[in-house]
Amino acid sequence: MTRQRGGASTGLFAVCALVAILAVLPIAIIVIQAFQGGTSAIRDAVSASSSRTLLRNTVLVSLVATPICGVIGVGGAWFVERTRLPGRRLWALLLVAPLTVPLFVTSYAWATLGVALQGFVGAAGIIAFTYYPIVFLLVAVSLRGLDPALEDSARSLGLNPRQVFFRVILPQLRPALLGGLLLVALDALVEFDAFVALRFQTFSLDVYAQYRLGFSTSGAAALSFFSIVLCLVLLFGEARLRGDANYTRVSRGARRPPVRYELGRWKWPVLASLAAVVAIGVGIPVGMLIRWFAGSSSAALSTATGNLQFLWPASRTTILLGVSSALVALLMALPVALLAVRHRGRFARLAERSTYLSFALPDLVGAIALSYAAVHYARFLYGSFALIVFAEALLFLPFAVVAMRATVGQIEPALEDSARALGVGPLATFRRVTLPVARPGVVAAIVLVFAFSLGDLATAQVLLPLNLYTLGTEFQANSSTVAFASAAPFAAVLIVLSMAAAYVLMSGFGTVRAFTDDERG
Amino acid sequence: MAELRCTTVAKSYGARDVLHEVDLVVPEGTLTAILGASGSGKTTLLRLIIGFIAPDRGTIAIDGSVVSAADGLHVPPDKREVGYVAQEGALFPHLTVAENVAFGLPRGERKSGSRTAEALDLVGLGSSYASRRPHELSGGEQRRVGLARALAPKPRVVLLDEPFSGLDASLRAETRDAVTSALAAEGATAVLVTHDQAEALSMGREVAVLRAGRLAQTATPTILYRAPVDLDVARFVGDAIVLPGTAAGGVVDCALGRLRTANVAAAGKIEVMIRPEQIRLGAVDGVSADVIGHRYYGPDTVLQLRLRDDARSPIAARTFDVTVPDAGDVVSVGVLGPVAVFPDPAA
Numbered sequence: 001m002t003r004q005r006g007g008a009s010t011g012l013f014a015v016c017a018l019v020a021i022l023a024v025l026p027i028a029i030i031v032i033q034a035f036q037g038g039t040s041a042i043r044d045a046v047s048a049s050s051s052r053t054l055l056r057n058t059v060l061v062s063l064v065a066t067p068i069c070g071v072i073g074v075g076g077a078w079f080v081e082r083t084r085l086p087g088r089r090l091w092a093l094l095l096v097a098p099l100t101v102p103l104f105v106t107s108y109a110w111a112t113l114g115v116a117l118q119g120f121v122g123a124a125g126i127i128a129f130t131y132y133p134i135v136f137l138l139v140a141v142s143l144r145g146l147d148p149a150l151e152d153s154a155r156s157l158g159l160n161p162r163q164v165f166f167r168v169i170l171p172q173l174r175p176a177l178l179g180g181l182l183l184v185a186l187d188a189l190v191e192f193d194a195f196v197a198l199r200f201q202t203f204s205l206d207v208y209a210q211y212r213l214g215f216s217t218s219g220a221a222a223l224s225f226f227s228i229v230l231c232l233v234l235l236f237g238e239a240r241l242r243g244d245a246n247y248t249r250v251s252r253g254a255r256r257p258p259v260r261y262e263l264g265r266w267k268w269p270v271l272a273s274l275a276a277v278v279a280i281g282v283g284i285p286v287g288m289l290i291r292w293f294a295g296s297s298s299a300a301l302s303t304a305t306g307n308l309q310f311l312w313p314a315s316r317t318t319i320l321l322g323v324s325s326a327l328v329a330l331l332m333a334l335p336v337a338l339l340a341v342r343h344r345g346r347f348a349r350l351a352e353r354s355t356y357l358s359f360a361l362p363d364l365v366g367a368i369a370l371s372y373a374a375v376h377y378a379r380f381l382y383g384s385f386a387l388i389v390f391a392e393a394l395l396f397l398p399f400a401v402v403a404m405r406a407t408v409g410q411i412e413p414a415l416e417d418s419a420r421a422l423g424v425g426p427l428a429t430f431r432r433v434t435l436p437v438a439r440p441g442v443v444a445a446i447v448l449v450f451a452f453s454l455g456d457l458a459t460a461q462v463l464l465p466l467n468l469y470t471l472g473t474e475f476q477a478n479s480s481t482v483a484f485a486s487a488a489p490f491a492a493v494l495i496v497l498s499m500a501a502a503y504v505l506m507s508g509f510g511t512v513r514a515f516t517d518d519e520r521g
Numbered sequence: 522m523a524e525l526r527c528t529t530v531a532k533s534y535g536a537r538d539v540l541h542e543v544d545l546v547v548p549e550g551t552l553t554a555i556l557g558a559s560g561s562g563k564t565t566l567l568r569l570i571i572g573f574i575a576p577d578r579g580t581i582a583i584d585g586s587v588v589s590a591a592d593g594l595h596v597p598p599d600k601r602e603v604g605y606v607a608q609e610g611a612l613f614p615h616l617t618v619a620e621n622v623a624f625g626l627p628r629g630e631r632k633s634g635s636r637t638a639e640a641l642d643l644v645g646l647g648s649s650y651a652s653r654r655p656h657e658l659s660g661g662e663q664r665r666v667g668l669a670r671a672l673a674p675k676p677r678v679v680l681l682d683e684p685f686s687g688l689d690a691s692l693r694a695e696t697r698d699a700v701t702s703a704l705a706a707e708g709a710t711a712v713l714v715t716h717d718q719a720e721a722l723s724m725g726r727e728v729a730v731l732r733a734g735r736l737a738q739t740a741t742p743t744i745l746y747r748a749p750v751d752l753d754v755a756r757f758v759g760d761a762i763v764l765p766g767t768a769a770g771g772v773v774d775c776a777l778g779r780l781r782t783a784n785v786a787a788a789g790k791i792e793v794m795i796r797p798e799q800i801r802l803g804a805v806d807g808v809s810a811d812v813i814g815h816r817y818y819g820p821d822t823v824l825q826l827r828l829r830d831d832a833r834s835p836i837a838a839r840t841f842d843v844t845v846p847d848a849g850d851v852v853s854v855g856v857l858g859p860v861a862v863f864p865d866p867a868a
Binding site: 414415423425426432439 | 604
């Protein structure tokens with residue numbers, strides 16, 4: 001039924017319009033910069049033979065890593081959510097953990113593991129085994145939302161469990177799966193941190209080189225303009241692919257938990273496969289960290305000890321930056337998520353899509369664009385802590401929106417209506433009903449943005465105020481020396497923080513139900 | 522509690538008129554059931570009364586003071602003191618039963634818990650329910666908690682939106698009794714919205730039939746059932762046998778013989794409406810009919826009869842007799858009580 005809300009929605013629309021404008025800002029700056037250098041700069045950048053190699057490298061990594069993420073993500077989600085896998089909660093945590101481990105740490109771990117992993121194999125592998133949790137999370141939530149009655153009906157129509165999976169379940173998972181694969185592909189296209197240690201040439205690295213060497217913002221902008229176009233093609237391609245096929249529940253469905261299948265003789269092979277995935281995703285960075293400590297000479301360890309005085313200030317800055325960015329991202333994401341779920345229409349879609357543009361923005365390029373904007377238009381922000389907080393919030397805004405949207409969508413309007421009828425005002429209703437019910441999403445949004453900011457070295461390198469340093473920048477500075485041991489303490493704290501983030505994320509995950517687009521009321 | 526008065530309330534969404542000139546008065550301390558098919562505009566009327574939406578025309582007044590008027594006066598829902606029981610209860614999933622019930626109370630009363638216990642008691646739920654979570658309750662218990670939550674702040678009017686939908690028959694009856702007694706104990710002025718005829722007739726002091734956005738008839742259940750304003754309403758509130766006939770001076774002649782009608786003014790060609798339970802089997806001076814089938818419901822049985830003199834269509838007769846005739850038997854049928862008559866549409 002049509003809903004009419006008075007002043008509240010006008011305010012919501014205004015806030016969302018502001019967020020949308022902020023979200024589009026960095027890309028607008030890049031486009032302007034790219035054209036300021038003249039179209040010839042873009043033509044040169046695009047036609048250079050090195051560009052073609054970079055393009056091929058970037059696209060190839062994406063093409064190889066994305067399907068692997070799809071298989072691991074869907075398989076993992078299925079076994080955790082729908083089978084009697086032993087230790088399901090632990091597996092869910094371990095399967096998500098790689099997402100929160102900073103990529104530059106993982107990257108150094110892989111690089112030191114062996115020369116064979118440097119280059120393409122390592123690049124594709126590191127993307128696949130870091131980003132599959134995105135697919136895992138989205139598919140797992142989607143699996144919970146499926147109506148078990150559909151599977152029962154399929155079984156009664158003579159389909160065996162395998163046929164049910166491919167003909168009934170997988171098609172319903174399509175929106176979640178496509179969404180997840182899109183995010184992985186975009187991340188692969190814009191990845192920077194992961195490839196530094198692997199000496200693998202992609203666009204992002206070249207952009208950084210251009211920026212560092214000549215402070216050539218227009219050259220960098222021209223190059224990144226290219227990668228942004230690539231991302232936009234993907235972003236809208238997915239929208240076309242998904243089209244109207246928003247598989248929403250036709251009926252409210254049977255309200256009971258879905259059946260879990262016995263693994264039977266598949267139990268050990270499944271456990272072994274999952275263990276292998278976890279060993280690669282979590283085992284390699286943690287294992288290498290231990291080796292850096294254990295295998296270091298006493299001379300190297302003494303440098304490490306000398307570095308310890310920087311550990312606390314670096315941790316403090318890192319945590320402060322992560323928490324601030326998460327809260328700012330939450331403030332921006334919440335109105336957009338509410339609007340997207342409650343008010344369907346062109347404006348709501350536009351606002352939501354505009355926040356997703358950050359997906360198409362390499363961290364580094366976004367940071368460069370914002371620093372350029374600050375220098376030219378808001379000098380007082382340049383080199384300030386506020387600017388980097390805003391940059392990180394903006395970069396990870398899409399994750400916050402996606403996380404929020406899931407739980408905000410679950411809030412039946414009848415709950416808020418009841419509160420209003422009980423004499424509670426709109427703001428108090430938001431505080432006492434909307435926010436607590438959406439809590440799993442709020443927590444997920446905060447934790448995700450926090451975890452990603454831990455692993456975001458690129459932004460820190462461009463925007464971090466000169467007198468500050470984070471765990472990431474310290475790790476980077478020390479890992480370029482021969483003695484990895486001196487970088488190890490910083491990596492250790494980062495991994496502990498990221499594991500804690502994964503734990504918080506997954507402890508709230510059990511209460512998340514379905515992410516369906518169905519309109520209620 | 523207070524009187525609720527809607528005067529010429531109208532609402533449209535774009536070009537679609539949802540409510541036309543609705544006039545409704547719910548006297549203090551009584552329950553009016555709004556009966557309508559889906560899409561008749563009953564939910565819109567409810568949302569107008571609560572204040573989630575504003576009327577295009579007309580006024581809504583509670584206790585004599587206007588809360589909504591077309592000139593822009595609009596008291597927001599949280600200032601109206603209108604209790605609302607949503608479909609399926611809409612309990613807050615993050616709160617316990619007690620916290621749900623206390624939700625609308627001022628902070629001080631929320632802490633003391635006495636009103637919470639009182640409200641739970643009203644709906645027949647003991648203190649053992651206080652610490653439970655909504656998902657631990659059955660469907661019927663959820664509806665009761667929903668009502669307790671709405672009643673706790675002592676609203677001026679209570680609105681119930683299909684409060685028994687989705688409950689099975691026995692639970693439905695039990696919950697309905699609990700709701701009725703709770704509303705009576707509070708002396709509540711209440712509006713119940715439903716598409717279920719039995720529910721509306723059994724619970725409402727008055728029943729308002731909403732049809733395509735207009736109130737077709739507002740009357741006590743007996744008047745509505747015995748003397749509906751037209752055949753549509755007659756068929757909507759219950760099963761109806763409709764036969765052609767001629768009327769004169771309070772008497773009608775039709776295939777079931779000469780029958781009495783309360784409508785002494787009716788004359789000429791008319792349509793006669795008889796409820797199936799008015800048909801009496803084994804009447805001494807009745808007309809003959811063949812039994813062509815029957816459907817057994819437990820307390821009552823519905824027979825399909827074909828009249829010997831008028832074989833066009835079978836008529837239904839509801840009987841509470843313990844033994845009923847079989848298919849193929851011939852019975853003599855008469856009619857109990859006065860019948861309703863309507864102008865013949867063909868005339």
